[in-house]
Amino acid sequence: xxxxxxxxxxxxxxxxxxxxxxxxxxxxxxxxxxxxxxxxxxxxxxxxxxxxxxxxxxxxxxxxxxxxxxxxxxxxxxxxxxxxxxxxxxxxxxxxxxxxxxxxxxxxxxxxxxxxxxxxxxxxxxxxxxxxxxxxxxxxxxxxxxxxxxxxxxxxxxxxxxxxxxxxxxxxxxxxxxxxxxxxxxxxxxxxxxxxxxxxxxxxxxxxxxxxxxxxxxxxxxxxxxxxxxxxxxxxxxxxxxxxxxxxxxxxxxxxxxxxxxxxxxxxxxxxxxxxxxxxxxxxxxxxxxxxxxxxxxxxxxxxxxxxxxxxxxxxxxxxxxxxxxxxxxxxxxxxxxxxxxxxxxxxxxxxxxxxxxxxxxxxxxxxxxxxxxxxxxxxxxxxxxxxxxxxxxxxxxxxxxxxxxxxxxxxxxxxxxxxx
Numbered sequence: 001x002x003x004x005x006x007x008x009x010x011x012x013x014x015x016x017x018x019x020x021x022x023x024x025x026x027x028x029x030x031x032x033x034x035x036x037x038x039x040x041x042x043x044x045x046x047x048x049x050x051x052x053x054x055x056x057x058x059x060x061x062x063x064x065x066x067x068x069x070x071x072x073x074x075x076x077x078x079x080x081x082x083x084x085x086x087x088x089x090x091x092x093x094x095x096x097x098x099x100x101x102x103x104x105x106x107x108x109x110x111x112x113x114x115x116x117x118x119x120x121x122x123x124x125x126x127x128x129x130x131x132x133x134x135x136x137x138x139x140x141x142x143x144x145x146x147x148x149x150x151x152x153x154x155x156x157x158x159x160x161x162x163x164x165x166x167x168x169x170x171x172x173x174x175x176x177x178x179x180x181x182x183x184x185x186x187x188x189x190x191x192x193x194x195x196x197x198x199x200x201x202x203x204x205x206x207x208x209x210x211x212x213x214x215x216x217x218x219x220x221x222x223x224x225x226x227x228x229x230x231x232x233x234x235x236x237x238x239x240x241x242x243x244x245x246x247x248x249x250x251x252x253x254x255x256x257x258x259x260x261x262x263x264x265x266x267x268x269x270x271x272x273x274x275x276x277x278x279x280x281x282x283x284x285x286x287x288x289x290x291x292x293x294x295x296x297x298x299x300x301x302x303x304x305x306x307x308x309x310x311x312x313x314x315x316x317x318x319x320x321x322x323x324x325x326x327x328x329x330x331x332x333x334x335x336x337x338x339x340x341x342x343x344x345x346x347x348x349x350x351x352x353x354x355x356x357x358x359x360x361x362x363x364x365x366x367x368x369x370x371x372x373x374x375x376x377x378x379x380x381x382x383x384x385x386x387x388x389x390x391x392x393x394x395x396x397x398x399x400x401x402x403x404x405x406x407x408x409x410x411x412x413x414x415x416x417x418x419x420x421x
Contacts, residue, residue, distance in 0.1 A: 034058075034065040035326040041070050042089030043313060045277075049343055050088075057333055064326045078103055083318040086327040088334070091136055091314035092382055096128030104135035104316045105324060112137055112335040115353040119374040123311055126208050126378060137331075139313040139340065140349040143367045143376065144275035145199065147282075150290040152179060152270045160294045160366070162302040171247045174270050183269035184244055184252035185260035186398050189391035193381035195273030197394045198308045200240040203298030205232050207377040218418040221411050229407040229414070233380075236298060237394075238403050245400070253399055265289060275308075276348040279363050293366040307367045309376040312349050388413045 041050055047070055054066045069084055077083040078098060089095070098104055107113055113134050124136045153160070153170075156177055161167040171181040185191045201207070213227035221228050244252060249269060257274075258281075264272045265286035272278065279291065295305045315334065317327045333339065341357040344350065348364050350371050351357060359368055370376060384390040388410070397406050 034062050035323055036065045036067055037086055037323050037326045037330055038069050038084045039066050039330065040072060040074065040084035040087045040089065041068060042074075042087075044070070046313070046343070046347065049346060053334075053339065057330065064329050066330050078318070078320070081320050083320055085317065085321040085323045086330060087316050087318075088139060088313050091124060091127070091138065091311040093127050093384070094386060095136075095314075098318075099124075099130050099133075099135050099316075100128035102130050102133075103319055104130070104133070105319045105321070106133040106135060107137055107315075107317065107328075107331075108134035110137075110328065110331070112332060115335070115355060117352055117354060120311075120352045123309070123378055124314065126211070127383075135316055137315045137335070138311050138352040139315055139334070140311075140344055140347065141309050141352055141371070142276055142312040142348075143350050143364065143371050144194070144308045144310075145293045145295045145367055147264070147272040147274055147278065147291055147293055147363075149264075149267060149270050150292050152267065156270075160292075161297050162305065163297050163300045165300055167297050175247070180249050180269040181247040182243060182249075182271050182273065183255075183260050183264050184248035184273070184398070185255045185257055186244070186252045186395060187254055187256040187259075189395040191257050191260070191274070192395045192398045193391040194275065194379060196240050196244065196398055197237065197381050198379040199273055199296040200236040200243070200298055201233055201380045202306055202308050202377045203296050203304065204236045205380070207380045207383070210380070211383045214414065219415050221415045221418070223408065223411070225411075229410045230404060233407060234404060237397055237407065239298065241397055241400070241403060244398050261285075276364055279348060291363045293364055295367070295370060305370065305375065307370045307376045308379050309350075309371070310379060310382065312347070384414075385417060387417055 039050075039054065041047060047068070051068055054068055058065055072084060074083070074087075083103075116137055120138050120141060121134075123141075124138060148160070152174075156173060156179070158170045158173060159166075161170050174181045184196070210227065210232050214221060217225045217227050223230060249255070249263075255263070257278075260272060260274065261278055261281040262285055263269065265282045265284075267289070273296070276293075282289065282291070295307045297305060315331055317324055317331065321327060335353075337353070337355055337357075340351060340353065344356070344359075345361075348361055350359060359365055381390055381394065390410070393406050393410055397403055
């Protein structure tokens, strides 16, 4: 009986010592819970990939718990001072508003920033900048151009056109053989803007320089200004209208995006002005179809060939986040080479870093030489504020509206918006 109290004291002393040790060590059961990071993702098609990635990341460590958020109202979150801790979404003109107001933190000190290709980082700056900061890191770029049926081209003895004259000759040859050159989906305004307008304008106009000039002109934009939609885009949009009238399916006005994917899978046309996102949809009904891509030639100089790009996903961390360091840890994980390469391979994207794996998919490899050499432009339809119904104007031109008059309305809208700002 005399030994029992001494044993109890020794046990209690040991437990106290263990508790004190645990208080100084990460990972003890009595330690704090992991810091939660709310991760906003805007691309529905990418949710399965990133959901699995988050699950494995959370299981691999105990410091950070990432919670996927794909349904929050981004603008409301920023206005209320409660934005997500980390965003990965399409970077566009509207997202640029947050950057130019200083709402996004500086990431320039991160090693990931040093890996971004300069010509890709320049795409961010075309929309907005904030002095002294690198606030957005491009994660993936989608390159888009003419999708074509390789078998039809081979059967008709048509080479990929490198000049405007080559393109017209190919269209005429296809029509003579009873084949519709282009499948158009004019029912959906965005498909007209993204493909028909962006490819024809981007093949002829220096898009970045044009919009620099438009911003400089501001309220002065109009028929007498040095830069205007009427002057710069009259020729390419007139050509766009001609392509639709002469070389597209006659029922284009009633066909939407889904109709186009299905029809092109059925080989109802030789070419389709859509981005790589359409390739997966086409493959659902025609998995064995041999498809390729090439930039739409709009001049007779092959040196003018360019592909249309958009920043598919870009990463940023808000200033208002109270979990910046934890968000940075997950950002570093996202930007690991194997993680980025796997995403781009699955989504048919192009890498944004100096160590990105080259694209190998036959359907998009036709754009590789242009992307690798920086011969690309951001879609001109995407550089206009949403207050202006750009896609609807473009749709009306494709459907036969007066080109010059419609572009004049677009100029007037631009000048009015500049005045309000």
